[in-house]
Amino acid sequence: MTSTSPEAVRRRFIAASFVDALGQGVYVPLTMLFVHALTGQTLTAIGTGLTLAGLGALASMPAVGSLIDRFGGKRVYTGALALRAIGFALYPLAHSYPAFLAVALLLAVAMWASPPSQQSLIGDIAEGAERDRLLAWDRSLRNGGMGFGSLAAAGMLAFGGTATGFLAAAAVLAAACAAAALIVARLPVARREAPAPEAARGGYRDVLADRPYLALTAANFLIGFGYTAQAIALPVFLTRDVGLPDALAGAVFAVNTALVAVFGVPVARAMARARRARGAALGTVVFAASFAAFALLPALGGGAVAVLIVAIVYTAGELIHSAPAQSLSVQAARDHLRGRYLSVYQLSWSLCRTVAPMLLGLLLDAGTWQLWAALAAAVLAGGLILLCTERALPAAPVFSRSADTLRTVAVTRSA
Template identity: 75%
Template structure:
């Protein structure tokens, strides 16, 4: 796949960003699948204490997102992204020393804030680096690299753990090194002279303006609902496949591998195809494919043996198609709909919808898993289809004026 086209002066910036995005994703791939085991091995805390601490850290990061948006608008996405990467590098270097519970909580909070600040700051940086179709292509590359890097990082983590207890320390050092390297790459990205953030005290500089933007409220609400379709893969699907279909535990890993490979390999070409239709309609089409896959998942318990295994892979492909079709136009819609001088606040609000969904998903999906198979997949289908209908309405709504009426700046 060719890299995003750009003038010669902008090509090095694109290459450095792509390299940094991949290295960042590799670090996430090492950490995310092994979070509980990783923290338990390095700190010696009990699993209950770790789970409670990670939940508290997540809530703290959730509360910090509005401040992150203000910081992005004042300092720019590039500087905040560098800071988020540097904080993660320092935190993972300190994890082996966080054996006391307060120290563990402090490190976990720093990691959570830095991880959740990375998405809006990275998207804001893309907005500063490119415009129009070029911006969409760079967003598509970033999505594909996130999935490819996550898969590569997961394989690297498996190799580190194969060496024994020392593998966890090696993973901590690898995490610190990868995020530090990504921070250096981002620091070397030159930006256009006109991409500097406007003062936060300028017209329309507060969250009041974001909350008053009806179109963006719709995008955020839709993203919250559709997010449950994404979280289902990590939270509900492994339990469903082993408990309700009677398939081996390894099948959940196979489904994850299929999803990761397809998103990494097809993300850019599918994004190119989806760019030919309005973003809201394209994202809504993805939710319809999601709902189709959920209906198919609900039917899988009726199958047995080899037929069930083949059907699971086929439905996983349909599920991934929904993700591919939805993710490209939805992310582009969120970035393009944010005014340049307030992109940090807008994208932080959008990120809050993801974060809130991921915070609530374990509880809600656990309740639905206990309720029964059809209840789980019906609720997920209803959530994503409702989100799709909201996106269609947002697509028909007029875009906000690039020069909003002045309102007092607030936090």
């Protein structure tokens, strides 16, 4: 008989998340080559189609939030994984451009729907500090899964990516998503109790009226550029401006992935002792310090060791910021509107990733230090918004402490 203990539910959820991340780790680095090999479309047509699909997925996010609140994070996350399985299975058949666009849109919507529905499911599985721990485990193991998937993708390229190999990859990706969907669908998650009629009213109007949460979202939009720079701008900077070989530039990403996977949970536990907004703001300061160091590397003739040291500082900023920031976004969402709240928060990531290639490209062309100065200003501004927003938030999202501690804080704040 299958165990339904809370610990067993959490282990099975993490297993599904890891399988999901493995699939993303294979697909994301190979997207253009993967789609080109399977559909025969030109790279220009693929790039345009993927951009259009991404914009369509952005437009779908309000509907995703409403579906989460109506049917629960478990069902929407299961549906998103199932749609991804269908999309990967259909890619080899999408030889016409309209068919390619349809499959690309299906996959984009499913991928953007996964984070808010998954985080809402975590909110249903656990509460308080236990929810923080589950978020940390999920984030750490997802980094590990993405890393293993990226290694598999690199192996495919090293041994020569063939049409047959990409067909096999499509089948594996479809099977991985289907397996993850099956695991999630079988999770014995209790349905949330229905809120009182007066509390159940409302929708996106209530979310948009929650100014402290919108401030958290705006802060995340600014800080998100610090995350996107690693994949978009850092490889160009290291090879063009610092003079690092391509292989060493790739090693920086590998070091970051490994450190986040290994130290994600311990750092999250350590950060749980601090107020979430202040912990996240501290991470932005460490981020800014790493950006200042990156800006100095060309002038100092930074070698591989110096680059790796700065990359470790950057990773420390990510570890310090990500745990309390993600917990704050989930804990500050009102339970009966959690799907809508998290969908709005997800838009900050989505918009950042949509505009980042253009903005970061302009900054790279401007010189060797302008990019890092702009990134430092953006993340520090985000950190300042977090600090200014802290007092406007209820005690429960701010503190990762016991109920007694929260009551004490509430009394202190009201005094």
